[in-house]
Amino acid sequence: MGSNISGRADTRAVLDAVRRIVQTLRESSRLAEARVGLSGAQLFVLQKLREVPGASVNELAERTHTHQSSVSTVVARLVQRGLVQRSRSGVDGRIVELSLAPGGRQIVTRAPDVAQEALVRAVEALPESRRRTLASGLTALAQAIDRRERAPEMFFEERHDRRRRTRHA
Secondary structure, three states, X not given: OHHHHHHHHHHHHHHHHHHHHHHHHHHHHHHHHHHHOOOHHHHHHHHHHHHOOOEOHHHHHHHHOXXXXXXXXXXXXXXXXXXEEEEEOOOOOXXXXXXXXXXXXXXXHHOOOOHHHHHHHHHHHOOHHHXXXXXXXXXXXXXXXXXXXXXXXXXXXXXXXXXXXXXXX
């Protein structure tokens, strides 16, 4: 009986931690939307692009620790809004380089910090063994609740896009 109580406490601790992380990310995304009209994911990509002007989509994916296809979707929305510019590399014409457009630079200057950056720093600050254990445990948990083979989207980007379409419809 004691182990069952302990098991429930562990389950609650895990769920509470996930809730806190999701709540922080959601609040950060809402703040970004309220202040600059972008999702937290879009703002995160703009901030990373400010750090590395001329980055490719693959480089941004690496810097945001996100699948390339998810970053590509966010970048396409930012290009469409005129906040990011695409250009061919002068060194290798096969490579598309991304840079902040003037409007993107203005937004990044006045934008709030995004929780994604704090999350990345916190995960990277964990000792390697704890990070590996966390990755293994969370991967198993994610697969147990969603068996579809798909690249995860950036935090709250899909929801943000759906909300925008509904508002304007």
